[in-house]
Amino acid sequence: MDNKVIKALRDIVREELIKRNSVEVEGLGRFEMTHRKQHQKKMEDGQVLMMPPRNLVTFSPEKKAV
Amino acid sequence: MKVDKEKLIDLLEGKTGMDRETIGEQLDELTGRVRQSAEKGKALEIKGLGLFYYSGNGELTFDPSEELQTEINYKYAGMEPVEISRAREKSGGSIKEQAPQTDDDSSDPDWPDGISTEESAVSAGRNAKTADGLLKHEAPVPPVSASGTSKKAAEKKKKNPVEMVVATVVAILAVAVVVIVVLDTGVLDPVFGDSGTPEIAQAESPAVSGGLDSGGAAEPESVQDGGDTASESTGPEEAVEPEDTEQLAPSGIEEVELTETPEYGLHGTARSVDGRHYSIILHSIRNGDRAELIRDQLENENYRAVITAVENEEMGTMWRIGIGQFESVPDAREAVSELPRNYRENHFIGLIQ
Numbered sequence: 406m407d408n409k410v411i412k413a414l415r416d417i418v419r420e421e422l423i424k425r426n427s428v429e430v431e432g433l434g435r436f437e438m439t440h441r442k443q444h445q446k447k448m449e450d451g452q453v454l455m456m457p458p459r460n461l462v463t464f465s466p467e468k469k470a471v
Numbered sequence: 472m473k474v475d476k477e478k479l480i481d482l483l484e485g486k487t488g489m490d491r492e493t494i495g496e497q498l499d500e501l502t503g504r505v506r507q508s509a510e511k512g513k514a515l516e517i518k519g520l521g522l523f524y525y526s527g528n529g530e531l532t533f534d535p536s537e538e539l540q541t542e543i544n545y546k547y548a549g550m551e552p553v554e555i556s557r558a559r560e561k562s563g564g565s566i567k568e569q570a571p572q573t574d575d576d577s578s579d580p581d582w583p584d585g586i587s588t589e590e591s592a593v594s595a596g597r598n599a600k601t602a603d604g605l606l607k608h609e610a611p612v613p614p615v616s617a618s619g620t621s622k623k624a625a626e627k628k629k630k631n632p633v634e635m636v637v638a639t640v641v642a643i644l645a646v647a648v649v650v651i652v653v654l655d656t657g658v659l660d661p662v663f664g665d666s667g668t669p670e671i672a673q674a675e676s677p678a679v680s681g682g683l684d685s686g687g688a689a690e691p692e693s694v695q696d697g698g699d700t701a702s703e704s705t706g707p708e709e710a711v712e713p714e715d716t717e718q719l720a721p722s723g724i725e726e727v728e729l730t731e732t733p734e735y736g737l738h739g740t741a742r743s744v745d746g747r748h749y750s751i752i753l754h755s756i757r758n759g760d761r762a763e764l765i766r767d768q769l770e771n772e773n774y775r776a777v778i779t780a781v782e783n784e785e786m787g788t789m790w791r792i793g794i795g796q797f798e799s800v801p802d803a804r805e806a807v808s809e810l811p812r813n814y815r816e817n818h819f820i821g822l823i824q
Contacts, residue, residue, distance in 0.1 A: 407487075407489075407493075407497050408641060409487050409489070410483065410489070410494060410497040410498070410501070410503060410506070411497075411517060412519075413482075413483050413486035413487045413554070414479075414483065414498070414501070414517075414520075415517055415519045415520040415525065416486065417474070417479065417482045417483065417486065418520060418539075419519070419520070419539055419542055419543075419565060421474050421482075422539070422543055423542065423543055423545075424472070425472075426472045426473065426474050427472075427473050427474065428479060429473065429474060429475050429476060429479065430476075430479065430498065430502065431476045431502070431580060432498070432499065432503075432506070433502050433505060433523070433531065434531060434533070436533070438543055441519040445787075446552070450558040450559055450561075451556070451557075451558050451559030452554065452556065452558040453554070453555040453556045454479030454552040454553065454554055454555065454559060455552060455553040455554075455555050456552050457547055457550030457551065457552065458547055458550070458764075459544055459547060460543040460544050460546075460547070461538060461540075461543075462521070462533070462535040462540065462543065464531075464532070464533030464535075466530050466531035466532070466533075467531075
């Protein structure tokens, strides 16, 4: 297997995710970027934290292949 | 937008310069390898992208690599969780502490209102002072008498302005005469015998002439008119001091400051308090210069005004202007109940460090 392709795939996934595009890789699944707004998080000791906003990568596996 | 299979191959083609067919084969090989290792219970890592493995329920799972996570979060780099309220130690603090968030957000649009209430508060404060200002040597007397004096002030306003002017002139003349006589001879009695009523005015006017003229006009008159009834509480003190009012006035002010600068409190000058303390936050704004202006206004009202800068990711630096320094939230709450309504209704208790 060619490393070049893997590297290219990696770069494409990263680039596209930053552009908020989802990337579907056949046989694997779909990569997406989701945004989580800032939110308050209450700790058990009563401390309340304001969590900063964050982007997350979510991956949905291809159903039929499983 | 969505990058599907076709689009992905297009992109790969552009990146690698390989033909579509080869790319398709390579991709199949890759997915095959991912699945294989996953089925063996292993994880396959694509460097710079992440880990593929089967989770407990047999689903293919992907854990993004650190690099990928950092990359897609470049906008939020350096953002840390911000503590909104501390771990439970002072019960009841938490509800109020939630307010800052919304307060910060809304404070700018609210600002014009803030200013107007601010200004009305200031002018109200000044009115109060014209009544109180003369009473500088009485200041240590608890605020109970303040309501009395403000009533007096109200009464005064109804009086004929001509009367007030006459009273002022009489008072000023009397003071001038008294000062001259005191300086020359130190003998007071003959003067009092002559001018009668100015006796009391004389006690007050030295302080007055240093400060507020209009107030000076009002005060002696009220003493003359209603001296027996309204100013009974203040009368005795005035009577005690007539001889060296000029020296008393400055020292009286000093005393006020001395008595009002304990570590904690609502009035006086802000002090550096060790560690954390609480303040009644009245404003939260972005303009630092304005914040200082407001602080000065509040200080003029004899509040212990404190400015703190709070960093807010979305709003930048917010300047919080609070009054008072308190050891605990309940202390601050108690002080709130003494505040004028416009401050009482729009505030939150904030932690100062």
